[in-house]
Amino acid sequence: MEAGEGPIGRVAVIGTGVIGASWAALFLARGLEVVATDPAAGAEARLTDYIRHAWPTLEEIGLAEAADPSRIAFVATPEEAVAGADFVQENGPERLDVKQDLYVRLDAATSPDVVIASSSSGLKPSDIQARCRRPERVLVGHPFNPPHLIPLVEVVGGERTSEAAIATAMAFYAGLGKHPIRIRKELIGHVANRLQVALFREAYHLVDIGAVTVAEVDAAISHGPGLRWALLGPVMLNHLSGGAGGLRHALDHLGPFKETTWADLGRPSLDEALKSKLVAGLDEALASLDYPAVVAARDRLIVELLKAKAESALP
Numbered sequence: 001m002e003a004g005e006g007p008i009g010r011v012a013v014i015g016t017g018v019i020g021a022s023w024a025a026l027f028l029a030r031g032l033e034v035v036a037t038d039p040a041a042g043a044e045a046r047l048t049d050y051i052r053h054a055w056p057t058l059e060e061i062g063l064a065e066a067a068d069p070s071r072i073a074f075v076a077t078p079e080e081a082v083a084g085a086d087f088v089q090e091n092g093p094e095r096l097d098v099k100q101d102l103y104v105r106l107d108a109a110t111s112p113d114v115v116i117a118s119s120s121s122g123l124k125p126s127d128i129q130a131r132c133r134r135p136e137r138v139l140v141g142h143p144f145n146p147p148h149l150i151p152l153v154e155v156v157g158g159e160r161t162s163e164a165a166i167a168t169a170m171a172f173y174a175g176l177g178k179h180p181i182r183i184r185k186e187l188i189g190h191v192a193n194r195l196q197v198a199l200f201r202e203a204y205h206l207v208d209i210g211a212v213t214v215a216e217v218d219a220a221i222s223h224g225p226g227l228r229w230a231l232l233g234p235v236m237l238n239h240l241s242g243g244a245g246g247l248r249h250a251l252d253h254l255g256p257f258k259e260t261t262w263a264d265l266g267r268p269s270l271d272e273a274l275k276s277k278l279v280a281g282l283d284e285a286l287a288s289l290d291y292p293a294v295v296a297a298r299d300r301l302i303v304e305l306l307k308a309k310a311e312s313a314l315p
């Protein structure tokens, strides 16, 4: 049988830290049954707690008919978790040696037709699948924190991943209401994190040279282009800024400015001095804020934004 044939009703969640717990909450909210495992002391209680806290938000987003936060079992080993699973989402530590050992076990115990997806932020699927006997069903399904709120999932195959497994993962995530994109090359940091890191580099550089404070560089995004970036991607926004001439005009008109600026961008190193400068700047920015209220507002506004986007003409 090809990887991923048949409906997905039960998902194994391997590792229930920051990312695994959030995936588990999402799977339950989408009406799936979850079997989870994590070797850390107290992991089961933390997972239950996480799901309880996330549930009201998931209710607000909209639950599937079969959604039930108690349709979860916590088991002692990865082997028990994957037995009978129709899809495996792995969220163990971001270390290749740990992942490779874990994948030998997952691969041996998971039904051969079932896809095993790693949440890995930076490891290449070719390396993760290297010691598997059925590597064709192993891939990366990289979410953004927290996966129960942020729609993007980056799907990346390794050298030995089958097209069938990629198609199954893409369809599975889309069916959950996620927004999967397929990435056709194995890259450090996949795509979205590379984009973020490019921005972090310049933000840190601008603080480093004293052009702006931490609060000001953050405002330059959150009160500026960041408002548009939640709605449309950078190339579509270029098109809008080109007026009647669209993207072609924007590239011709402002392309030289972009190239001059690229050549001028900073290359900071994250040494102790820069780290301390960033932390001190952040502490200053936080001093006038009610931090728990800021976090709560961020989560509430993300939900409102997701709802508003779903009802709009945006892609």
Ligand SMILES: NC(=O)c1ccc[n+]([C@@H]2O[C@H](COP(=O)([O-])OP(=O)(O)OC[C@H]3O[C@@H](n4cnc5c(N)ncnc54)[C@H](O)[C@@H]3O)[C@@H](O)[C@H]2O)c1
Pocket: 014, 015, 016, 017, 018, 019, 020, 037, 038, 039, 040, 043, 078, 090, 091, 092, 093, 094, 102, 119, 120, 121, 122, 142, 143, 144, 145
């Ligand atoms: N934190 C993020 O923002 C983020 C975002 C996207 C993807 N990821 C990826 O998700 C994965 C998990 O990251 P995290 O931030 O949740 O880390 P985390 O440290 O919060 O969770 C990792 C969990 O794995 C457990 N674990 C350790 N050994 C294990 C094993 N052999 N089998 C099963 N579980 C094991 C640990 O006890 C821990 O609970 C990583 O690959 C990371 O790159 C993280």
